[in-house]
Amino acid sequence: xxxxxxxxxxxxxxxxxxxxxxxxxxxxxxxxxxxxxxxxxxxxxxxxxxxxxxxxxxxxxxxxxxxxxxxxxxxxxxxxxxxxxxxxxxxxxxxxxxxxxxxxxxxxxxxxxxxxxxxxxxxxxxxxxxxxxxxxxxxxxxxxxxxxxxxxxxxxxxxxxxxxxxxxxxxxxxxxxxxxxxxxxxxxxxxxxxxxxxxxxxxxxxxxxxxxxxxxxxxxxxxxxxxxxxxxxxxxxxxxxxxxxxxxxxxxxxxxxxxxxxxxxxxxxxxxxxxxxxxxxxxxxxxxxxxxxxxxxxxxxxxxxxxxxxxxxxxxxxxxxxxxxxxxxxxxxxxxxxxxxxxx
Amino acid sequence: xxxxxxxxxxxxxxxxxxxxxxxxxxxxxxxxxxxxxxxxxxxxxxxxxxxxxxxxxxxxxxxxxxxxxxxxxxxxxxxxxxxxxxxxxxxxxxxxxxxxxxxxxxxxxxxxxxxxxxxxxxxxxxxxxxxxxxxxxxxxxxxxxxxxxxxxxxxxxxxxxxxxxxxxxxxxxxxxxxxxxxxxxxxxxxxxxxxxxxxxxxxxxxxxxxxxxxxxxxxxxxxxxxxxxxxxxxxxxxxxxxxxxxxxxxxxxxxxxxxxxxxxxxxxxxxxxxxxxxxxxxxxxxxxxxxxxxxxxxxxxxxxxxxxxxxxxxxxxxxxxxxxxxxxxxxxxxxxxxxxx
Numbered sequence: 001x002x003x004x005x006x007x008x009x010x011x012x013x014x015x016x017x018x019x020x021x022x023x024x025x026x027x028x029x030x031x032x033x034x035x036x037x038x039x040x041x042x043x044x045x046x047x048x049x050x051x052x053x054x055x056x057x058x059x060x061x062x063x064x065x066x067x068x069x070x071x072x073x074x075x076x077x078x079x080x081x082x083x084x085x086x087x088x089x090x091x092x093x094x095x096x097x098x099x100x101x102x103x104x105x106x107x108x109x110x111x112x113x114x115x116x117x118x119x120x121x122x123x124x125x126x127x128x129x130x131x132x133x134x135x136x137x138x139x140x141x142x143x144x145x146x147x148x149x150x151x152x153x154x155x156x157x158x159x160x161x162x163x164x165x166x167x168x169x170x171x172x173x174x175x176x177x178x179x180x181x182x183x184x185x186x187x188x189x190x191x192x193x194x195x196x197x198x199x200x201x202x203x204x205x206x207x208x209x210x211x212x213x214x215x216x217x218x219x220x221x222x223x224x225x226x227x228x229x230x231x232x233x234x235x236x237x238x239x240x241x242x243x244x245x246x247x248x249x250x251x252x253x254x255x256x257x258x259x260x261x262x263x264x265x266x267x268x269x270x271x272x273x274x275x276x277x278x279x280x281x282x283x284x285x286x287x288x289x290x291x292x293x294x295x296x297x298x299x300x301x302x303x304x305x306x307x308x309x310x311x312x313x314x315x316x317x318x319x320x321x322x323x324x325x326x327x328x329x330x331x332x333x334x335x336x337x338x339x340x341x342x343x344x
Numbered sequence: 345x346x347x348x349x350x351x352x353x354x355x356x357x358x359x360x361x362x363x364x365x366x367x368x369x370x371x372x373x374x375x376x377x378x379x380x381x382x383x384x385x386x387x388x389x390x391x392x393x394x395x396x397x398x399x400x401x402x403x404x405x406x407x408x409x410x411x412x413x414x415x416x417x418x419x420x421x422x423x424x425x426x427x428x429x430x431x432x433x434x435x436x437x438x439x440x441x442x443x444x445x446x447x448x449x450x451x452x453x454x455x456x457x458x459x460x461x462x463x464x465x466x467x468x469x470x471x472x473x474x475x476x477x478x479x480x481x482x483x484x485x486x487x488x489x490x491x492x493x494x495x496x497x498x499x500x501x502x503x504x505x506x507x508x509x510x511x512x513x514x515x516x517x518x519x520x521x522x523x524x525x526x527x528x529x530x531x532x533x534x535x536x537x538x539x540x541x542x543x544x545x546x547x548x549x550x551x552x553x554x555x556x557x558x559x560x561x562x563x564x565x566x567x568x569x570x571x572x573x574x575x576x577x578x579x580x581x582x583x584x585x586x587x588x589x590x591x592x593x594x595x596x597x598x599x600x601x602x603x604x605x606x607x608x609x610x611x612x613x614x615x616x617x618x619x620x621x622x623x624x625x626x627x628x629x630x631x632x633x634x635x636x637x638x639x640x641x642x643x644x645x646x647x648x649x650x651x652x653x654x655x656x657x658x659x660x661x662x663x664x665x666x667x668x669x670x671x672x673x674x675x676x677x678x679x680x681x682x683x684x685x
Contacts, residue, residue: 322461
């Protein structure tokens with residue numbers, strides 16, 4: 001399968017490089033878990049195009065992105081430090097060590113659909129800020145929120161879409177339909193067969209795109225960004241992809257799907273499709289692909305070294321970040337923890 | 345709607361004005377919107393209608409529908425949106441229309457609002473003041489008479505406060521709305537319409553507990569609507585020569601352990617009164633704190649006079665459920681008559 005359209009060679013090369021980087025990092029993270037470097041990981045194998053394509057469509061200097069726990073490819077596309085991102089999987093700090101206020105990537109969210117409403121609130125905040133100049137010559141800053149086919153069953157997703165559509169909030173609901181909510185397939189999860197179809201009920205435009213086509217995803221997300229920036233309200237994109245790996249490193253897909261099924265899904269590998277176009281349309285040679293792979297492996301190795309070097313956070317941080325204004329009771333608990341752990 | 349600009353000039357420093365709690369809260373919200381351009385008020389029916397208890401009456405008209413707005417009827421949506429607005433730099437003051445309807449928003453309140461500052465290592469503070477018309481006493485339908493303080497006080501990252509009268513309501517709400525942390529503000533709905541004198545200029549310290557009535561023989565510890573009931577009880581007890589101190593706890597998290605200890609160290613007996621069910625109610629926490637701080641001076645175990653471990657009953661049985669004057673007096677009698685060994 002080719003790509004929906006062919007961007008200039010440089011742009012396609014840049015996308016391919018990112019796809020390769022996150023693919024290698026993802027494969028590496030699974031190995032780290034097997035090696036005992038990290039306790040767990042949620043692989044995004046097969047979803048690279050959906051994540052890189054959409055992540056490249058927003059401007060992290062002004063927009064804000066709300067991930068779940070499987071958006072490593074998005075984080076990379078936004079330029080988030082990968083050691084700080086992976087620290088959540090190292091069990092260093094739940095939300096990750098990156099600064100969400102600076103990176104404009106919200107903390108990693110373990111409640112599926114938990115942050116979809118936050119995106120609506122943030123987006124509506126941009127409307128309120130520009131209440132006098134709606135939406136201004138540069139358009140609205142937009143929120144991009146991720147969730148999956150499984151999370152689309154959550155009531156919060158309905159509430160978020162309804163709120164956003166009523167208020168015309170500049171938010172993009174980006175669904176990665178990867179076929180599986182852990183062990184439950186989409187046909188046991190999504191009535192009507194499509195999340196995108198639901199958008200009509202909210203009077204909101206939606207596009208279902210080939211989530212394994214990085215260019216299709218990028219272009220669709222750019223259209224959604226333009227739509228929201230211009231003040232036309234929210235938009236939904238459903239990227240149809242496939243979770244080639246397990247739900248997490250604790251999962252065993254052999255209990256709910258066959259090897260044949262997984263192999264047939266691999267035919268849609270987003271990297272191979274991108275590679276084919278680069279070779280056939282632009283005559284890109286092995287040298288480029290080998291270099292991209294070598295760079296990606298080297299980067300994964302660097303990230304591994306950074307993750308290994310992450311020590312535990314000092315225990316006082318347990319107490320420090322609960323409030324902006326610490327309570328006397330918590331201060332007393334912190335003092336007692338310090339005293340008793342020093343005597344241990 | 346009251347307007348501070350018309351009230352204040354007439355008011356000397358130290359002078360007071362008579363307000364209902366509804367009016368005091370309304371004034372506090374108006375002043376907050378006036379003084380803090382980042383403050384936003386939203387929820388179900390808070391805009392055009394002014395709230396089912398009229399606490400936001402006139403605010404949309406005065407401050408516009410951008411800053412005071414009606415949302416769809418979905419509590420999780422209201423609270424989830426608050427998180428995003430706080431991330432965008434706003435100071436949301438959402439309303440959940442009735443206590444029992446905070447339950448559909450529990451994930452957003454507990455897992456999101458309570459934890460975002462922590463999860464983000466202090467980079468995404470949640471300066472959200474969630475107003476919740478709370479507690480029973482108005483013969484309302486099911487889910488309109490709940491006491492959620494123990495549940496929310498148990499949650500790391502949340503603070504909980506409840507005013508007992510118009511003076512407290514005005515000053516505590518203004519203070520809560522200026523905090524950089526999430527505060528659950530529990531308004532005793534049975535007290536909305538009682539009027540009292542409010543000193544707008546001098547609220548005393550907005551932190552900690554407050555001695556609502558000094559006394560020598562025992563301390564009644566209460567919050568919200570139970571404070572006025574305890575004051576009534578204190579007057580009746582006085583006729584029998586019992587001098588009751590009433591401690592208005594105000595902050596249910598953080599609880600003012602020092603204030604508690606100071607009062608009980610003096611009176612040596614404590615009865616804690618609350619509307620919520622007894623088991624794992626906030627009275628248990630209060631009793632534990634009093635015991636830790638005052639074990640050697642206590643003359644009797646801390647007594648709890650509370651709601652029962654039953655779902656909040658229908659209006660006809662409400663008075664059987666809520667701590668009434670007689671039950672509180674029995675509690676007082678038990679601690680006064682307690683003999684060691």
